Amino acid sequence: MVYLFLANGFEDMEAVVPFDLMKRAGIDVVTVGVGKTAVKSAHGLSVTAEISEENVDFKKAEAFVFPGGWPGAKNLKSSKIVNDAITFALHNDIIIGAICASPGYVLSGTGALSGKKYTCFPGFEVPEGEYTAEKVEIDGKLITANGPASAKDFALALVSAINGNLEGIEEFSE
Numbered sequence: 786m787v788y789l790f791l792a793n794g795f796e797d798m799e800a801v802v803p804f805d806l807m808k809r810a811g812i813d814v815v816t817v818g819v820g821k822t823a824v825k826s827a828h829g830l831s832v833t834a835e836i837s838e839e840n841v842d843f844k845k846a847e848a849f850v851f852p853g854g855w856p857g858a859k860n861l862k863s864s865k866i867v868n869d870a871i872t873f874a875l876h877n878d879i880i881i882g883a884i885c886a887s888p889g890y891v892l893s894g895t896g897a898l899s900g901k902k903y904t905c906f907p908g909f910e911v912p913e914g915e916y917t918a919e920k921v922e923i924d925g926k927l928i929t930a931n932g933p934a935s936a937k938d939f940a941l942a943l944v945s946a947i948n949g950n951l952e953g954i955e956e957f958s959e
Contacts, residue, residue: 853885
């Protein structure tokens with residue numbers, strides 16, 4: 786199970802593209818509403834998440850995915866469940882995916898970046914890891930991307946890491 790966290794102000798492409806491509810690849814993805822299930826994107830898209838944050842079952846998690854956007858990343862960072870999910874992932878070898886502001890903002894101070902290569906949206910770099918400025922950076926179970934333009938590549942990296950194959954979504958991988 787992949788938990789894709791959505792907080793008010795999330796970046797549309799950074800949530801919808803990974804959700805779509807993971808679903809096409811046959812991955813079980815569930816959207817999680819942070820604060821409430823009815824959330825609105827940074828550009829006004831209203832979405833009803835499938836579950837509330839209280840219903841996340843960490844023991845079923847294969848990955849936790851955090852879109853960026855502003856104030857989406859700020860709202861993710863303030864969620865106890867998000868911080869607990871990151872801690873659980875680090876202690877249980879679970880994939881953490883973060884894009885745009887989320888690598889440098891949401892993951893900052895959690896230990897997720899410590900000793901890792903990562904990328905993020907320019908201006909959100911932190912000294913905890915090794916910032917690379919790549920579109921997508923994969924370092925073990927940490928998958929990061931730099932912003933909306935990299936949403937497809939981020940999604941493909943997640944699919945590859947979660948189920949090891951891009952069958953069914955080959956047309957998106959070129």
